[in-house]
Amino acid sequence: MESKIDIISTIKIQYSPDLYKVVDALNRSLKDKDLMFGLALDKEDKNKAIFTIYRT
Numbered sequence: 068m069e070s071k072i073d074i075i076s077t078i079k080i081q082y083s084p085d086l087y088k089v090v091d092a093l094n095r096s097l098k099d100k101d102l103m104f105g106l107a108l109d110k111e112d113k114n115k116a117i118f119t120i121y122r123t
Contacts (some may be wrong), residue, residue, distance in 0.1 A: 070123065071123075072103070072121050072122070073121065073122045074119060074120070075102075075120040075121060075122055076119070076120045077117060077118070077120075078117075078118050078122075079109060079115050079116070079117055079119055080115065080116055080117075081087065081114065081115065081116070082108065082109075082113070082114055082115055082116040083116075086106055086116055086118075087106060088103045090105070090106045090113050090118070093098065098118045101122055101123050102121070102122060102123070103120075103121040103122075103123050104118070104119070104120055104121070105116055105117075105118070105119040105120075106109055106119075107119075
């Protein structure tokens with residue numbers, strides 16, 4: 068069984084230590100809508116984070 072993940076949107080935002088809590092809450096509450104959220108530090112600027120929304 069093959070699963071396909073599509074990127075819906077990606078934005079670069081100011082990093083905050085609590086951002087992972089928002090991403091976790093979104094993932095827990097919207098997984099039944101086939102949405103997944105990701106957060107990563109920007110490799111070029113450690114003060115920025117990359118927030119991505121996926122459709123699974």
